[in-house]
Amino acid sequence: MNHGELATSLLAWYDKSAREMPWRVGPAQRKAGIKPDPYRIWLSEVMLQQTTVAAVKKYFERFTSLWPTVNDLAAAPDDQVMGEWAGLGYYARARNLLKCARVVATDHGGIFPQDRKTLLSLPGIGPYTAASVASIAFDLPETVVDGNVERVMSRLHNVHDPLPLSKPQLTDLATRTTPKKRAGDYAQAIMDLGATICTPKSPACGICPWFAPCIARTKGTAAELPKKVAKPVKPTRKGFAYIARTPSKAWILERRPEKGLLGGMLGWPGSQWATEAQHEPPFDADWTELGEIKHTFTHFHLFLRVMVASDIQNISESHITLGANEFKSSDLPTVMRKVFDIAQPNFTD
């Protein structure tokens, strides 16, 4: 089966089984002349970076409700955007999302550039997202290469070289299969295929539109591809988190530095996170230990002992105080929300 036939058979499958998503313009709608909104495509693609469709849906609805256009988002306050992103993870995405929105609003008159190279120059847009916006939003024949495409290509061509070493080869194979027409539908089709049929474990080869041409299926190696370089074991770190309020019942928090872990997010004052936990309170108080939370980040496990105190007056300038009307635990990154959930019963009024 040649590349043209591969694309044709995949598009035929997509025409009848495309999944519905809040940001998606389906194949029937496209044929009726409906074009996607580039802002919504870009926003969804940034949210979908390393994140499941199920997790993204609520955030996408919330963001587009609050900010229907890129100009609206560009005008939003940083703190509000970070708070709305809380829980979705990879917070550099939110910071770059705002930067990108402001570049598009200011330098491009609120109109997204269409070509892949200009898109690639924008904050938070890398090779995958540039190709996905160009193809899905503008129907340009660019090739998306995400984890799904890597997996599908490695199986279709029975590539046993491990990722990420094999990525250039898989990218080349994907590029040769991308059709000049209906590139947007094709990009979504191949990712749908990876997400629903050519899954990491137990692929459903029996109902795959590429059953016949798939070499790994023929050889019986589909489920073991793609090979990946083994990842190192995650180390464990420990620390303390400190929750307290002022006499007027305002919560005492801090804004984390822009760069690094949970950059730009709200958090509770805490100790260093190290091999052994060290009690390093942010201010003198009668601290009580309430319990411990466990949280796993991309590259380490964390145990935090939750300490509480009341009626704190000696606040430093590095702290942020938020009254009951201003503070929402949903503005916190998940690890900090876990800490709050332990402490909250101790603060009844």
Add this chain to the structure above:
DNA sequence: TAAGCGTGGTA
């Protein structure tokens, strides 16, 4: 260039 960067679902 390889490491740093979240979270929730799943087996």
Add this chain to the structure above:
DNA sequence: TTACCAAGCTT
């Protein structure tokens, strides 16, 4: 319970 995994980008 742990390890793996998901529509990656930045430095």
